[in-house]
Amino acid sequence: MKWIYSLDNLPHPDALVIGGKAMALFELAAAGLPVPPSLCISTAAYDLFVDANHLREKIGLELYRKDIREMRWEEIWDASLRIQLLFLKGKISGDLKKSILEAIRDNFGEQPLVIRSSAPEEDGAGGSFAGLHESHINVSGPEEIIRKIKKVWASLWSDRAILYRQELGLEVLTSRMAVVVQPFAEGRASGLLFTQNPLNERQMVIEAVHGLNQGLVDGAVAPDRWLINRESLQVEAHQAPETRDIWFMRSPSGGIHSGRLDKDRSEQPPLDKSSVDGIVRLGLRVEDHCRTPQDIEWTVVDEQWCLLQARPITAGNKASQGDKRAWYLSLTRSYDNLLHLWEQITQKLLPEMDEDTARLAAVSFAEMGDADLALELRRRSDLNERWTAVYWSDFIPFAHGVRLFGEVYNDLLEPDDPFEFVTLLTGQKMLSTERNDLLKGCAELAAADDSLFQSLKGGVLKGVGGEQFQSKISRLRSHFSIDFVGVGDPQAVDRIISSMIVQYSLLPRDSRTTSQTERERLEQVFLERAAQNIDLDPAELLSMARESYRIRDDDNIHIGRIGQELERACDHARARLHENNNSVSPDTSALNLALLLEGKTVAEHAVQAAKVDLPQGVERTRVRARQLQGQPASRGIASGLARVVEKMSDLSEFQKGEVLVIDAIDPTMTFFAPLAAAIIERRGGMLIHGAIIAREYGIPCITGVVGATDYISTGDRVTVDGYLGICTVQRRDDAATETISE
Amino acid sequence: MDNAEQVMREKISALLSEQPLAVLSTQRNGQPYSSLMAFAHTDDLGEIVVATGKSTRKHQNINIDSRVSLLVDNRSNNEEDFHAAAALTILGVAKTIEEVERPVYERIYLERHPYLQKFLSSPTTTFIKIEVQHYLLVSRFQNVMEFHISDEVDLFT
Numbered sequence: 001m002k003w004i005y006s007l008d009n010l011p012h013p014d015a016l017v018i019g020g021k022a023m024a025l026f027e028l029a030a031a032g033l034p035v036p037p038s039l040c041i042s043t044a045a046y047d048l049f050v051d052a053n054h055l056r057e058k059i060g061l062e063l064y065r066k067d068i069r070e071m072r073w074e075e076i077w078d079a080s081l082r083i084q085l086l087f088l089k090g091k092i093s094g095d096l097k098k099s100i101l102e103a104i105r106d107n108f109g110e111q112p113l114v115i116r117s118s119a120p121e122e123d124g125a126g127g128s129f130a131g132l133h134e135s136h137i138n139v140s141g142p143e144e145i146i147r148k149i150k151k152v153w154a155s156l157w158s159d160r161a162i163l164y165r166q167e168l169g170l171e172v173l174t175s176r177m178a179v180v181v182q183p184f185a186e187g188r189a190s191g192l193l194f195t196q197n198p199l200n201e202r203q204m205v206i207e208a209v210h211g212l213n214q215g216l217v218d219g220a221v222a223p224d225r226w227l228i229n230r231e232s233l234q235v236e237a238h239q240a241p242e243t244r245d246i247w248f249m250r251s252p253s254g255g256i257h258s259g260r261l262d263k264d265r266s267e268q269p270p271l272d273k274s275s276v277d278g279i280v281r282l283g284l285r286v287e288d289h290c291r292t293p294q295d296i297e298w299t300v301v302d303e304q305w306c307l308l309q310a311r312p313i314t315a316g317n318k319a320s321q322g323d324k325r326a327w328y329l330s331l332t333r334s335y336d337n338l339l340h341l342w343e344q345i346t347q348k349l350l351p352e353m354d355e356d357t358a359r360l361a362a363v364s365f366a367e368m369g370d371a372d373l374a375l376e377l378r379r380r381s382d383l384n385e386r387w388t389a390v391y392w393s394d395f396i397p398f399a400h401g402v403r404l405f406g407e408v409y410n411d412l413l414e415p416d417d418p419f420e421f422v423t424l425l426t427g428q429k430m431l432s433t434e435r436n437d438l439l440k441g442c443a444e445l446a447a448a449d450d451s452l453f454q455s456l457k458g459g460v461l462k463g464v465g466g467e468q469f470q471s472k473i474s475r476l477r478s479h480f481s482i483d484f485v486g487v488g489d490p491q492a493v494d495r496i497i498s499s500m501i502v503q504y505s506l507l508p509r510d511s512r513t514t515s516q517t518e519r520e521r522l523e524q525v526f527l528e529r530a531a532q533n534i535d536l537d538p539a540e541l542l543s544m545a546r547e548s549y550r551i552r553d554d555d556n557i558h559i560g561r562i563g564q565e566l567e568r569a570c571d572h573a574r575a576r577l578h579e580n581n582n583s584v585s586p587d588t589s590a591l592n593l594a595l596l597l598e599g600k601t602v603a604e605h606a607v608q609a610a611k612v613d614l615p616q617g618v619e620r621t622r623v624r625a626r627q628l629q630g631q632p633a634s635r636g637i638a639s640g641l642a643r644v645v646e647k648m649s650d651l652s653e654f655q656k657g658e659v660l661v662i663d664a665i666d667p668t669m670t671f672f673a674p675l676a677a678a679i680i681e682r683r684g685g686m687l688i689h690g691a692i693i694a695r696e697y698g699i700p701c702i703t704g705v706v707g708a709t710d711y712i713s714t715g716d717r718v719t720v721d722g723y724l725g726i727c728t729v730q731r732r733d734d735a736a737t738e739t740i741s742e
Numbered sequence: 743m744d745n746a747e748q749v750m751r752e753k754i755s756a757l758l759s760e761q762p763l764a765v766l767s768t769q770r771n772g773q774p775y776s777s778l779m780a781f782a783h784t785d786d787l788g789e790i791v792v793a794t795g796k797s798t799r800k801h802q803n804i805n806i807d808s809r810v811s812l813l814v815d816n817r818s819n820n821e822e823d824f825h826a827a828a829a830l831t832i833l834g835v836a837k838t839i840e841e842v843e844r845p846v847y848e849r850i851y852l853e854r855h856p857y858l859q860k861f862l863s864s865p866t867t868t869f870i871k872i873e874v875q876h877y878l879l880v881s882r883f884q885n886v887m888e889f890h891i892s893d894e895v896d897l898f899t
Contacts (some may be wrong), residue, residue: 054821055822056819056822057822057824057825060821060822060824060825060826061824061825061883064825064826064882064883065823065882065883066827066882172822173822314747331782381857621744621746621747621888622747622890622891623744623746623747623750623887623888623890624887624888624889625886625888626878626886626887626888627884627885627886628885629882629883629884629885652818710746724884726884
């Protein structure tokens with residue numbers, strides 16, 4: 001099969017060979033419609049590259065490590081990042097490289113290029129999944145051209161594509177990617193044309209922006225819109241955007257970037273009346289040829305129309321209920337959006353949240369009447385809800401800063417370890433590590449004061465130690481949402497904190513890892529390479545990524561303080577209701593407590609969550625795990641007895657040197673991390689909280705272990721391999737001990 | 743039977759039913775010895791049956807030490823085996839089949855391997871059942887699950 005096809009190639013090759021996008025271009029060109037000169041690198045070239053680098057099985061091992069239906073989006077993103085790097089680091093055969101570069105030189109000379117994906121699957125899915133794969137604009141130089149082709153191939157395995165693998169029919173053995181190469185022409189104006197308005201079938205819609213249509217496609221630039229009557233072809237409405245001050249243009253160093261449009265141009269719409277007519281006529285020709293309404297991407301260069309892409313209009317990808325994929329994909333934010341979120345979070349949201357916490361903490365409930373306490377509960381519950389909503393709308397998307405940085409880092413440096421970039425983000429001052437330092441300070445005081453130490457061993461925290469000790473404890477409680485561990489059982493908090501302090505006193509003096517020199521070296525290499533190759537300010541990008549990483553962990557503690565304040569009011573209400581012989585449980589909600597305080601009855605409060613623990617030591621099954629596979633999230637190898645934590649109060653039993661096995665951890669709970677030999681978490685991802693804290697303390701961590709808390713029992717000896725993401729389980733009743741250590 | 747056990751039994755049954763051959767490992771004086779064998783299994787997964795010539799090394803080995811291991815897998819000998827293939831290690835004890843129980847095992851064995859009827863009925867062939875103690879199923883390259891048929895948990899006793 002040929003590697004390269006041009007538009008004049010007759011007969012047209014099959015869509016399986018050149019992909020959907022190329023197929024459409026070939027057909028439009030044959031019909032005499034204006035498309036840019038194009039070459040297509042066929043799926044045979046993809047096959048050659050993938051097979052020569054053994055990528056099929058490497059992708060297979062990534063995607064079939066566990067049942068893909070059990071992979072969270074974060075895990076899919078992680079797997080995709082690893083796959084992207086495999087393609088970038090893959091070697092392209094000399095013959096293929098030569099053929100591609102020669103064909104490009106013969107057809108387009110030294111002109112900068114546009115390199116676009118053309119997947120057969122894209123076509124098969126009826127065009128409903130636009131934007132799954134990559135395109136690169138303004139690419140020059142042989143090495144860069146080959147790199148971008150590899151990136152387009154790799155984008156067959158983008159996180160988006162993997163999320164929609166079923167609809168796309170994405171399969172390791174059979175899926176392929178073709179590539180379209182065109183000379184890059186910087187349009188004066190660009191946009192989209194729907195020959196039939198999806199919202200009104202009597203109309204056509206044009207959307208247009210000045211310059212390149214990149215900003216329009218990803219939503220960064222608001223377009224001018226024209227609604228045109230399909231019969232009379234008259235403009236029915238022109239909707240101008242609020243401003244036209246941002247546009248996308250060619251970058252001198254390659255690629256494109258956004259900038260401010262000059263005042264004169266920004267006052268003018270990108271199209272005048274005759275241009276609108278011109279596009280409408282062109283659209284009708286395309287529709288006539290294709291026999292169905294079309295979604296067309298166009299640009300205008302030197303007053304010549306050019307069709308970049310045309311595909312049938314589809315109803316769109318209707319999300320069924322419970323389909324959260326569109327939400328995951330909405331978390332992929334642009335750099336500008338991340339900078340905005342960063343400012344919003346650090347300048348506005350966190351200070352406001354902390355002010356709210358301080359205000360709530362100053363309130364004393366003892367003097368309040370029942371009605372006032374009920375009102376206070378409602379206020380706190382509302383506030384908690386409000387901040388939880390902000391957490392989802394602003395904090396969670398900001399975490400994408402880490403991912404964006406990782407993508408840029410891997411593109412620039414092609415490191416052996418796809419997650420090397422995380423090293424540049426660790427070692428910061430985070431609330432979780434600050435809290436752990438405070439616990440350490442308490443432990444030092446306890447080590448010097450035997451009577452304090454004995455009290456702590458007995459689980460007593462109140463009134464023990466001196467003023468210094470008590471002030472540390474009170475800071476722990478007020479600043480780090482630590483009371484959360486005792487939700488519904490205030491006594492448990494004292495027990496857990498005192499037990500942790502006792503355990504901390506067994507630690508060596510400095511338990512945080514210090515790989516400062518390595519971090520500085522990587523940082524320097526990154527900054528130098530980035531300064532030469534990207535348009536963004538590398539130092540700003542790195543700071544943004546560090547903030548994103550830190551806030552990802554800190555935000556839970558900030559919002560935990562609000563939750564803790566709500567809980568404090570609930571505790572008080574429960575105690576008061578209990579005194580008045582009302583039946584309340586630790587699960588009675590704030591709003592129901594408020595109703596009860598107002599003398600009303602609630603149906604739900606009597607229903608107590610009946611959580612029955614399995615009796616200890618009972619053999620649950622004849623099926624046991626010997627070796628469970630997750631993903632390596634923090635390097636190292638360690639062996640120890642497992643401590644399976646199913647509820648918060650289990651943490652009070654945690655002993656130094658144990659391996660924590662848990663479904664999911666929250667930063668408000670990560671105080672055990674310096675004590676743990678390793679962490680195993682059922683929830684998957686490289687950037688989840690267990691992994692973040694494990695890296696800070698240099699302990700191995702594996703995440704995404706299906707059935708971790710089901711198949712591992714407290715007391716089993718487990719060996720955690722943080723290099724390969726494997727944990728080996730040896731039952732506590734096995735006589736022999738086979739352990740390995742580094 | 744809990745769900746995990748049910749799932750595990752189904753996976754093991756499927757693999758045993760689709761594969762005609764297993765590698766049998768025996769040992770003498772600490773020297774391991776592996777042989778490719780036709781096998782069949784009982785529905786309850788408790789026993790695996792094999793047949794071999796009475797004068798073979800493996801038969802002699804079993805007479806000295808009845809502890810054996812079998813390996814059954816579904817590899818296709820392609821790259822994708824690394825993520826797609828499953829392998830089952832079986833540990834058990836080999837015993838000679840008594841005349842009274844022979845018809846039952848013979849039916850199971852010949853249902854799987856009708857072409858071996860002549861071989862099985864030869865006086866020089868010995869018919870052996872392996873009482874399974876443990877199954878270890880390896881899948882997705884590195885996942886290893888154990889299913890203990892016997893009450894004994896330690897594999898190496």
